[in-house]
Amino acid sequence: MDIDHNKIRLFKDRIRIFFIIYFFGEEYHDPSRPDCCKVMQTEVKIQKLDFLLRNPDYLAYELMEQLKTGTIKKTEIKDEIKQIFIENEPEIRRLEMEKFFFGAYEDIDQVIAFLISCGFIKHASERDTSLRVIKKSYYVTKEADQKMTENLENLEMLKWYVKRCKLIKKYFGDFSGSDLKALQYQIEEYKNTSYKEYITDIQELVKNQFFKEFGESL
Secondary structure (H helix, E strand, O other), X not given: OOOOHHHHHHHHHHHHHHHHHHHHOEEOOOOOOOOEXXXXXXXXHHHHHHHHHHOHHHHHHHHHHHHHHOOXXXXXXXXXXXXXXXXXXXXXXXXXXXXXXXXXXXOOHHHHHHHHHOOOEEEEEEEOOOOOEEEEEEEEEHHHHHHHXXXXXXXXXXXXXXXXXXXXXXXXXXXOHHHHHHHHHOOHHHHOOOOOOEOOOOHHHHHHHHHHHHOOOO
């Protein structure tokens, strides 16, 4: 049986973007949208979180960078990074992203349209006087929240996404989209990628940094 890779990719895109909005969205209670329970106020953060989901080697690097704050247990970070490499995630989970003017970016309009059509989210945007979009808001519906609550534990194929979103939220959930962009631009391989080129992997950099930090090889 032939595998339709385009359909698989589309499925992955829809899952990732919805899970980002769902797990990273803030609680929302407003009479103007009584059928919604969470909101995410910016596409920038969606794009930057998506990059971390799609590039486990960059996530591993950023986790090590967070050790510099002195507020995180080294053994905790060490175990998370080791697991990422034991499961060969930088190879099998990697989905390349292109570099645009403000970093990693991929058009999500079609994915958002699909999620709206399913009744999973609602979307609103604000424009300035020149009609330029200045704010995008993504609302999770109560219907979607109920389906997630009732069915998520039984969907084995999605457990990696759930686990990864929770891991990223634990260490980076309070970061704004701009904060995440700034972190990513501190990595030379990311910063030096040319416009509309795919951002290169940094597995060797992570392995070298891991050895310096923990005295062990990945």
